[in-house]
Amino acid sequence: MGGVAELIQRQVDAQMEALEQKLVTEMAAQGREMIGTATAVLADKLGERVQSLERDAASQLRELSRVQESSSLTASQIESAVNAVQDRLSDVIPASIPRAWGPSLVSSQSSAPRTTPPPVRSPRNQRAVTRSCYACPKCNSSDVRPSTPDGFYEYFLGLFFVRPVRCQRCLRRFLRF
Numbered sequence: 001m002g003g004v005a006e007l008i009q010r011q012v013d014a015q016m017e018a019l020e021q022k023l024v025t026e027m028a029a030q031g032r033e034m035i036g037t038a039t040a041v042l043a044d045k046l047g048e049r050v051q052s053l054e055r056d057a058a059s060q061l062r063e064l065s066r067v068q069e070s071s072s073l074t075a076s077q078i079e080s081a082v083n084a085v086q087d088r089l090s091d092v093i094p095a096s097i098p099r100a101w102g103p104s105l106v107s108s109q110s111s112a113p114r115t116t117p118p119p120v121r122s123p124r125n126q127r128a129v130t131r132s133c134y135a136c137p138k139c140n141s142s143d144v145r146p147s148t149p150d151g152f153y154e155y156f157l158g159l160f161f162v163r164p165v166r167c168q169r170c171l172r173r174f175l176r177f
């Protein structure tokens with residue numbers, strides 16, 4: 001009887017061993033599969049995240065350019081408003097003011113308003129007095145067009161009818177009344 005029991009026990013052991021082996025193999029396969037799936041999911045998630053980051057960046061860029069467009073619109077609106085006011089006041093503003101103040105505005109970028117009168121002119125500057133107050137300080141051309149104000153300082157000066165212009169001949173940019 002002991003022999004039969006031993007035989008049964010041995011078969012059970014063998015089956016258990018086989019089952020164990022099968023389980024280990026399946027588990028290993030499943031584990032590999034799970035790792036593969038997890039990696040794929042992770043990659044998908046990362047891809048989505050990267051895509052949404054890219055979307056965010058793109059929409060932020062769009063927003064930024066939209067704001068820039070609207071602010072340049074505002075700049076041109078301010079400029080045309082300043083133009084209109086300047087046109088109305090052009091008869092009132094003495095012609096000597098732009099000539100006297102123009103060069104100092106071109107050379108000094110300090111926001112402190114000039115309170116002292118301009119220095120005594122040299123003969124070279126006296127020639128400049130005779131030119132038009134709209135003329136370019138570099139090439140003396142009077143073909144200048146309004147330029148978009150750049151930064152708060154130039155917006156601020158716009159309140160005092162000082163605005164940037166660009167010479168159409170030499171492309172020099174300068175400030176004038």
Ligand SMILES: [Zn+2]
Binds near residue numbers: 137140168170172
């Ligand atoms: Zn010029």
